[in-house]
Each structure stands twice: as C-alpha cells, then as structure tokens.
Amino acid sequence: MKSSTKIIIGIVVGLLLVVGAVALLNGWIPVSKDTHPPCDQLPTVAEVTEALASHQGLAEEIKALDDNITVEVGKPCPDDQNRGLVMVSYGSKSERDAIADLLSRRDGFGVPVHLVKR
Numbered sequence: 001m002k003s004s005t006k007i008i009i010g011i012v013v014g015l016l017l018v019v020g021a022v023a024l025l026n027g028w029i030p031v032s033k034d035t036h037p038p039c040d041q042l043p044t045v046a047e048v049t050e051a052l053a054s055h056q057g058l059a060e061e062i063k064a065l066d067d068n069i070t071v072e073v074g075k076p077c078p079d080d081q082n083r084g085l086v087m088v089s090y091g092s093k094s095e096r097d098a099i100a101d102l103l104s105r106r107d108g109f110g111v112p113v114h115l116v117k118r
Contacts, residue, residue, distance in 0.1 A: 036085055036114040039077035043111050045084040048073045051111045052086055065098045085112040
C-alpha cells in the first residue's frame with residue numbers, strides 16, 4: 001500500500017473519531033443514562049399510583065420546569081403490566097438536567113422514578 005494511501009486512510013479515520021466524539025458530547029447521538037430496576041423488583045401499579053397521589057406537590061414542581069414535561073404512572077414491563085414506576089418524560093437535555101437536579105434535592109416519591117426522553 002502506498003504511503004499516500006495510508007496517510008489518507010489515517011486522516012479519514014481520525015476525522016471520523018473526532019466527529020463521533022463531538023456528536024456524542026453534544027448529545028447528537030442518543031445514549032440512555034436512565035434505567036429502572038428489573039421488573040420483578042418494581043412496585044405494583046397501585047403502589048405507584050398511591051405514591052404519586054401522596055407526592056402530588058413534587059410532581060407539580062417537576063411539571064412546572066417546562067411545558068413539555070409529563071409525570072405519570074409508567075408500566076415499563078410488557079410481560080407484567082401490574083408493575084410500575086413514576087415515569088417522567090422530557091424533550092431536551094436541559095429539561096433532563098433540571099429534573100435530575102430537582103430530584104437530587106428532594107426525597108422523591110418513595111418508588112422508582114424513570115426519566116424518558118421523548
């Protein structure tokens with residue numbers, strides 16, 4: 001292989017790595033940071049509904065962060081629709097950061113909370 005071909009390949013690979021790193025750091029490539037406990041460890045939907053009702057103030061504070069944020073009982077387990085968690089949906093990284101910041105300063109709902117990007 002000619003040395004000029006090796007140089008061109010090296011430059012292309014280097015550029016791809018730089019573009020990929022920039023895309024990842026700027027959030028252009030979606031990487032989910034948010035997971036929930038295994039389905040068999042989640043509370044029942046009734047327990048989550050009760051927890052959300054008794055912590056309605058926190059839910060309202062979260063929703064007040066932006067008009068696009070929703071707080072609801074989520075059922076993330078297709079095989080067990082009786083298991084649930086508090087699902088907070090958001091649209092942007094800044095919304096997610098604001099939600100995470102608020103939750104870090106509060107006691108939470110007493111049940112798992114799952115952040116989901118729309």
